[in-house]
Amino acid sequence: GAAAYVVLASTHERAQEIVPIDALRQHAVDVPGDLGVLDD
Numbered sequence: 001g002a003a004a005y006v007v008l009a010s011t012h013e014r015a016q017e018i019v020p021i022d023a024l025r026q027h028a029v030d031v032p033g034d035l036g037v038l039d040d
Helices: 013-017 021-026
Strands: none
Touching (some): 013 021
């Protein structure tokens, strides 16, 4: 299997009780503030 991407800004801090922050950061991605820029 493969880990899903993680948007840290949208991840609840209690997720760290289950998943170490280093693992979350390893799979982190940035999302633009304006999601409209993703539309084609």
